[in-house]
Amino acid sequence: MSATHEPITGRYVHVPYGGYEYRVFYEEAGEGIPLVCLHTAGTDSREYRHQLCDPDINGDFRVIALDLPRHGKSIPPVGFEREEYRLTAKFYSEFVMAFCEALELEKPVIMGSSMGGNICLHLALNFEERVRALIAIEACDHSPGWYISWLEHPHVHGGEACATSIFGLMAPQSPEDYRWETWWYYSQGGPGIFRGDLHFYSVDHDFRELNDKITGNVPIYFMTGVYDFACTPEMTEKTAEKVKGSECIIMEEIGHFPMCENPETFKKYLMPVLDKVKATERETARA
Amino acid sequence: MAQFDSQWMNAWQDDVNEDSTLPMIGRYFTTDFLLGFGDKEYRVSVREGRIERITDNLSIETPWTFALRAPVESWERFTQKVPPPMYNDIWAMAHPLHGRLQMDGNVKIMWQNIRALTWMLARMREVPDHAVVEERATRV
Numbered sequence: 001m002s003a004t005h006e007p008i009t010g011r012y013v014h015v016p017y018g019g020y021e022y023r024v025f026y027e028e029a030g031e032g033i034p035l036v037c038l039h040t041a042g043t044d045s046r047e048y049r050h051q052l053c054d055p056d057i058n059g060d061f062r063v064i065a066l067d068l069p070r071h072g073k074s075i076p077p078v079g080f081e082r083e084e085y086r087l088t089a090k091f092y093s094e095f096v097m098a099f100c101e102a103l104e105l106e107k108p109v110i111m112g113s114s115m116g117g118n119i120c121l122h123l124a125l126n127f128e129e130r131v132r133a134l135i136a137i138e139a140c141d142h143s144p145g146w147y148i149s150w151l152e153h154p155h156v157h158g159g160e161a162c163a164t165s166i167f168g169l170m171a172p173q174s175p176e177d178y179r180w181e182t183w184w185y186y187s188q189g190g191p192g193i194f195r196g197d198l199h200f201y202s203v204d205h206d207f208r209e210l211n212d213k214i215t216g217n218v219p220i221y222f223m224t225g226v227y228d229f230a231c232t233p234e235m236t237e238k239t240a241e242k243v244k245g246s247e248c249i250i251m252e253e254i255g256h257f258p259m260c261e262n263p264e265t266f267k268k269y270l271m272p273v274l275d276k277v278k279a280t281e282r283e284t285a286r287a
Numbered sequence: 288m289a290q291f292d293s294q295w296m297n298a299w300q301d302d303v304n305e306d307s308t309l310p311m312i313g314r315y316f317t318t319d320f321l322l323g324f325g326d327k328e329y330r331v332s333v334r335e336g337r338i339e340r341i342t343d344n345l346s347i348e349t350p351w352t353f354a355l356r357a358p359v360e361s362w363e364r365f366t367q368k369v370p371p372p373m374y375n376d377i378w379a380m381a382h383p384l385h386g387r388l389q390m391d392g393n394v395k396i397m398w399q400n401i402r403a404l405t406w407m408l409a410r411m412r413e414v415p416d417h418a419v420v421e422e423r424a425t426r427v
Contacts, residue, residue, distance in 0.1 A: 144383065144384070145382050145383040145384055150394075150395070150398040153395070153398070155395060155399065156395065156398045156399050157399070160401065160402045161398050161399075161401050161402075163402075164401045164402045164405055165378055165401070167376065167405065168375055168376020168377070168378055168379045168405075169376075169379070171372075171375075172369050172370060172375055173369070226372045227372045227375065228372075229372070229373050229376070229379040229382055229384070229385060230382070230384075232372075232373070232384070
């Protein structure tokens, strides 16, 4: 009997950004086109464990999922105890690119969900020459209503409250074990980190006046589940209508966490997108 | 469709009190909260995760901590076996984008007990059909 190992390798990389060297944890599997996966607010790269392990995906892509600083195994910067954490579009987008640079990734595909989807809009606007394609899951130009104090209030159990606040974002059709696994990830965020991320998600990210500034040179695939009450299909569709070079895919029987709440259903929608990325790659190689 | 009458509330109370998870996750959940189904309102008295009593005929002298009030149509969708999008969760219904449920009062107590509360409300989806509920005596 040999042990069952997954193909995932976890490593730490030092990412210089803003005069500080961040120690960042990431997991990766596979070879091919770099596919960088961004987790949702208040949690970490474990959300992508199914895609990392899927031979249909990691056969053609080098799948990489990182923990942002303060999330998962990526420790906060020195002095964090004296600061109020508030994620901004500037830090988030620039840090993702700094991570890609540290790993010397050549024009990666970037796929993110929720806040990781919203940041794709900023990446399209400011870094189009450095990315190959963007897969913006559960994303739209403005997602208000989540910057609420109870998610970090010391009289409230942060783990239970943060995790339960997102439970209803998942579809009842998604397998119960995967929904509770996602709840578990959320129960483990550091104090105030979920809310700090939601500062970007619901406050700093207001892209409504910027949609039409995206050139369309980089393909953007919007993918939203019908049970997402934070970013509804309608909100995504309205954004996609204004963003050049985008495609909008609405996913049935799934919610705000497609990659981890129901990886099988998500795969049905994701594979055609990845096939398009590969087709574009082949065309580029021929040219 | 659920009637949200006394029999139905009693059936829900039975389901909650027979649940094996609530004694664990609701150990510290002790409060009196208000549930409003349209014009019909009940006070739910919870002690350590069990529903001790459900009271109707409320007056201004009936104390409660927090209230969840929604139109009957919202609760009808919420209590379906497979609830439709935007109605599968109280925070989904109450979120400022949707406004299909109103959270009032001392909502800090609600957030302190949100895990046990949502588990308790999810048991509404297990309330037997109306014919079975009709046969029960009313305790409310």
